[in-house]
Every structure is written in structure tokens, then in C-alpha cells.
Amino acid sequence: MSRSRALAALVAVSLAAAVPGARAAAETDYTITVDPTARGAAIADTLYGVFFEDINRAADGGLYAELVQNRSFEYDPVDNRSYTGLTSWAPLSGPVEVVDDDQRLNERNRRYLKLGLPAGVVNSGYNSGVNVVEGKRYDFSVWARSEQPATVTASLTDPAGGLLADSLQVQVQGDTWTKYTGSFTARKSTTTGRLAVSGTGTGALRLDMVSLFPHDTYKNRPNGLRADLAEKVAALKPGFVRFPGGCLVNVNSHYGYEAPNWERRRSYQWKDTVGPVEQRATNANFWGYNQSYGLGYYEYFQFAEDIGAMPLPVVPALVTGCGQNRATDDPALLQRHIQDTLDLIEFANGPVTSTWGELRADMGHPEPFKLTHLAVGNEENLPDQYFANFTRFRDAIKARYPQITVLSNSGPDDTGAVFDRLWQLNKQAGVDMVDEHYYNTPDWFLQNNNRYDSYDRNGPKVFLGEYASQGNKLSNALAEAAYMTGLERNADVVKLASYAPLFANQDYVQWQPDMIWLNNHASWGSANYEVQKLFMTNVGDHVVPSTQTSTPSVSAPITGAIGLSTWATSAAYDDVRVTSSTGASLFSDDFSGTDAQWTRAAGRGTWAVSGGRYVQSDAAAQDTLVTAGDVNWHDYDLDVKATKLSGAEGFLVAFGVKDTGNYYWWNLGGWNNTQSAVEKAVGGGKSTLLSHGTQVETGRTYDLRVSVRGRHVELFLDGQKWGEFTDDKVSEPFRQVVTRDTATGELVVKVVNAQASPARVKLDLGNRVSVANTAKVTTIQGGPDDMNTEFFQPVRARETTLRGVKTSFTTTFPAHSVTFIRIKDRRLS
Structure with missing residues (x-):
């Protein structure tokens, strides 16, 4: 109880x-x-923390204060089809060319801008432009070389070219790459500013790493962080900072773990992100855009120290998660990543006489960063392959650094076959701490306050590394707050917890909800942020036992109509029948006629009766739900034949449908056909009730049955019971x-x-x-x-x-x- x-x-x-x-x-x-x-x-003082991932332009264009987008001209269509080397740049005059040759700045900063003088370009920054505030100082820098003496003029302008500050000039002398700097003090304010850079003289002028920073970064650090965003995080007084992801860590979604050449980008690796910024790589981001790595591991460690938080880095385990199913079969590559992780600990904690400790000192921090916790992997879908790799990482880390707590994880959801298997493996191996992730409906959070009451007090501790209730309304924040009372009550099991994700740039939203929202000139905390801040700044030192009376409830049966849907898949359905528990026919459709019995929402797929089946033919369309029947139906059996025709996933059969935002559906072949589940949608947000690893074959017809009795549901696949659940939580x-x-x-x-x-x-x-x-x-x-x-x-x-x-x-x-x-x-x- x-x-x-x-x-x-x-x-x-x-x-x-x-x-x-x-x-x-x-x-x-x-x-x-x-x-x-x-x-x-x-x-623990570290109970509540924050999770930073470069999603929604959270780094470049967000926390990282650089105002110039594509400052080193490395954007490439191999990373994003819309990219070129001049993305965010526009020619002002003269011949302008992005070049990759042996005159490059360095091997990791390969491309540069070649101007046939006189010539110039202008950069539009992020969002609507460069944010410029009257009276504020802005620091400009550029790496340049010139065959003949040349003058580089930099100007802050409005979109029409009007000056916002006095222009500055630097004299380029010599054909060797040299860094030139200067500063502006703005005379006017705008959110649509531009940085114009032009050259005069003769011959060719080469430019790279064109940069503009607000002088007032967080704690006035060079290559620093945007002050208003960092201050909002600091105001939470977080106990830890988890970085740099998330799905960002697992693998580059396009190219796998390693790149045979520079054009095919690599997975996120910490060594790419340290050292002088002009020597760091740029890389394709898992979320579909480019990242400069100006915000790298050194800056993450520094930020954690600045706000008094424990750093908690996550390294790749070389097994994919986040809807993918791959693992490396290269033992040498795995061993190299293990060594990289040992080197990371040396970078954080090693003496200045060590190789990586010396680099940390050279970057400005001779003292250790006091790293104590490190996570291996994120949301892996292949539990046995992941855990085999994790074990090798942990053994190597513990052999050299026994004081480091090495965190494992439990996959991408709060329940299911992957979750159960990983928890079994983690317990058997005596893992210190397991990272759980889930994004569920507010109703789920209100129903599961006691989730950790029954966890083994002698087993691995829990790191709730990512959670949110799928919305930024006050009702979402309150559902999370109710759940957090359970986290605190179980503080002997739940040792770390972080809402996710942390940031969203309103013009580049890929995932929501998010804790802090921003554009190029303003930021604001969501309702969830306000609740998190209240809890994080009023934690306390220990729980005081308390009890409360409860809210009574009435258990009504699951009621609703039926539905069919697809997700990035073309599928055909046939012989749909609904029968009451007494055997009476409630509905049938063999699609020998029209689809008049079905209700479709505009823009949701391409549905048509074809060849005696109901076919959704758009293999790119998502969430194509069509519905039929009576929302008052209860205690019934739904039978349907389903065939995948093409596409990425399988098919979805809905029941208990109230409307397009409130229903249950059996999702067979979901998550890029890596697993299957029963999901419950409430107010448009979904939570998982049951999960298996079932995959769907293209061209094969499946017989599906959903049997609803009261609040208990049984599901049958080709006559065999696939699973069952009772949705009776209060x-x-x-x-x-x-x-x-x-x-x-x-x-x-x-x-x-x-x-x-x-x-x-x-x-x-x-x-x-x-x-x-x-x-x-x-x-x-x-x-x-x-x-x-x-x-x-x-x-x-x-x-x-x-x-x-x-x-x-x-x-x-x-x-x-x-x-x-x-x-x-x-x-x-």
C-alpha cells in the first residue's frame, strides 16, 4: 500500500x-x-540537477554566446540538405568563394572564405539576426591571411546596412594565418542586426573563424556563455549538470560511429571539443543541424563549477538508442572509446603533469574539476549488447579510477522488455546507479507517485535523467510536482533527477516541452521551470515521515470507438469487426464498398478503399488516425487484418477512442520497427502501458484482436496472446x-x-x-x-x-x- x-x-x-x-x-x-x-x-544535495543537450539549438544560437552562425564556413549539405558553406552568409560585393585546400587554417577547420579584393560578406546570425543592445560592447575576431597587405573592415549593421556602431578595421600583414581582434560599442539597439565583413586591397584575402561575442558573457569568461541563460540555470541551484546528451551522445544518426573521411561526420566525442576553438571540429548534430563545438567539454566542466554543480558527462557505449538498432562489431574501436573515456577522467581530474591534465591547465584550469560520476550510454535498445559494452567500460574505469561512480541505464522507456532486461542485468552486476528516462502524460505522473516505493532498497540507485509530462502548461508542471513529492519520499533510492530538455530556441523547436525558452534577445522560464526552481531551492536535508488521506475514485470501464493509423508507413487494413462481450455485432467493414463508416481528419494521410482493403498509401505521413464506431462502446472485441506495404514502421490499431487526442493504440513495429507497445493518449500526450520487441514484416498479413473487458485488455497476434494489461491506476x-x-x-x-x-x-x-x-x-x-x-x-x-x-x-x-x-x-x- x-x-x-x-x-x-x-x-x-x-x-x-x-x-x-x-x-x-x-x-x-x-x-x-x-x-x-x-x-x-x-x-543528497545533488538530488535535483539539470540535463543539457544540444537540441532545439540549445548550444549554438543558445547557451553558447557566439553571435555568428557558421563562423568557420563548415556547413555542408552532407549534414543538412539545405546547407552550403555560405549558409547564414550573403555576399556584399566582389568574388566570394568557400575553399577547401592545403592553405586551410588546420586539419579540423578545413574550409575558409576566399575574397577576391575588394569584396565582402554579411552574416545574419540566428533567429531574426544578431541581437545588439545600445551601450553594450561586442568583441570581434577573425583569422586572416593575405597575399598582399589588406584591410579588413567589420561593421554592425541593420538589415539595410545602416551602422549600429562605429566600424572597426584591422590591417592584415602576411600570408600566414593570424588572429585579429577588435570591439564595438553599440549606438543603437536591434534584434535584427548583421555583421558585415569586407576587405580592401589587391589579390586574395582569406578569412576563417569570423566571430562576434557579447563582451558581457556569464562570469565574463572568454568563449563564454550567454549571461541570461546561464543565470537562469544558476538560479535553480542545481546539484549536477548532465551533458552533452541525450541522443546526441549515442551516434551520429546519418553516418554511424566513425567517419572514413572528414566529409562523413563522427559521433560526438569529447576530444573533438577541447583545445583552442579554432582547432576544434565542427560536426553534424544528431538533431539535424551543425554544431561548432565552441561549447565543449571544458566549457561544460567550467559551467558546472561556476554554478556549484557536480559535472556528470555521458559517453557513447557504441550501441545505438533513440529509435535505432545497431551495435559496433569492431573490438578495436570499442577499446579506443574506452581509452578515450579514461583520458576524459584524466582531463577532468589528472595532475598538470599528465597528458590530458596538462591540456586542461593550458586551457586555463590547472586545478582538477573533481569529476565523481560518469554515465556510459543513453537509451540503448539492444540491452545485452549494451550491457556487454558497459561492463568493459566499467571494468576499465574501476581498475584505474575506483572512486568514480559509473552509471548504466534502463533504455528509452519506463517499462517494457528492454527496461526489464536492463534492470535484471544491472542488478546482477551490482551496478551503482541506473539512469531511467520517460516522457509521459500528466495523468501518468498523477497515477505513479508511488513508483519507487517498491524498489529494492539494496539494489542499484536510480538516476532519473530525463522526465517531463509532455507540456509546458501549469497543469503539466503540477503533475510533475506531484510526482516529485514521490521522488523526495524515496530519496534513499532516487539519488539524482533532472527534468528534460533544458533549452528550446523558439525558432528551432524539435522537441517539447522544454524548461527554458529563448530567442536571440530574450529568455523565459516555463511553468515547469518555476516548479522545478521551487523544489530545487527548497530541498531539505532529510525526509520527515508524513501520511495523508487519499482521493477516492470511481473505476469505470474503458469506453470508446475504434481506429486505424500509420506512422511513416503505408499499410492496408481489412475485415474490421467489433463484437460485444455477449457476441452481438457492433460493427463490421470488409471494404467491399466505400469508407463511409470512417471519419478522417484533413491532412492525415491518404486513405482509400483499394482492392477490397482500406489503404493508407502515403509512406511519409505521420499520425494518420481514422476512427469509426461509438465512443460509448465498452466490453468488446476488435478484430482486424493488417498488412504493412512499405515505410519505416508497422501499423497502429486504436481502441477506447474518445477523440484524436484521447485513445489507446496498439503500436506494432513502432520506433523505426524496433519495438511494439500499447500506448495511452490523454490530451494528445502518450505514455506506454505495455512493450515488447515485436517487429513487423513488409507484405505479411497479421490477424489482430483487442479484447476489452472493464479496464482489462488482452491483445492477440495471429491467435497467440501477445500481452495484457489493466489500466486501473488512480x-x-x-x-x-x-x-x-x-x-x-x-x-x-x-x-x-x-x-x-x-x-x-x-x-x-x-x-x-x-x-x-x-x-x-x-x-x-x-x-x-x-x-x-x-x-x-x-x-x-x-x-x-x-x-x-x-x-x-x-x-x-x-x-x-x-x-x-x-x-x-x-x-x-
């Missing part, structure tokens, strides 16, 4: 709205009983946890009320404690659909004072709120 339900049988619960004076004073919606004299699980919109802050002598009562009515709560601290009669209260409250934007941020924490605090008192928590009450324990003051 969940701890939060332990008193449910003792206290009557009312769900009526908590309106003062509306009922007898003795009635309460909930009772929270706290034992301040007892001590629960200790909470959403608990009211959750709490209590911790103690020993430094201040305060009990921190954390209450989440994610329902639409206020909750009157009796808070009972017992008779063995003495408390101050006032307490500081911090509340985040609003409408469930409230979202923070650049121009309006309604979701904010607000502080008030609560009076009349006693060892037993009643107070009301607003609807759609999270509230922290800091109660002074006089015994400890």
Missing part, C-alpha cells in the same frame, strides 16, 4: 470544493499527519511530502493540489513539537492552461506569511497550486 494512502481508512474524505463557510468547520478535505520527531531518508491530484532544513531548523511542508477545487487541509504535527506561530509560504497557482511566454509570465512563485500556525491547524490550498510552507521548529532553533 502507498504511504500516502495509509490513513485512508481512518479519515472520511470529502471532494466538495473548499469554500469557507460552506460547511461545518470540523470538515476537511484532507488530513496530513507529520511526525517531526522521526527521521526519513536522507536527501490519479491522485493531491500530494505532499515534508522535509527538514537543518540549517534553518524548519519543517518544509510541500503540498501539490492539482485539482480544480481548493483543498481544506488539517495539518497535524503531533504534540511533541513546538512551532512558531507564523510561517513563510511560497505558492505557485493559476489556471491549468496558463503558460509563460516571452511577453507574459503568469506562472510565478509568490511569497506570503501564514499566521496562526499551531501543532494542529487547518489551512486551504488553492486549486491548481503547489505550496511550500516553512514552519520553524523551536526545538531546533
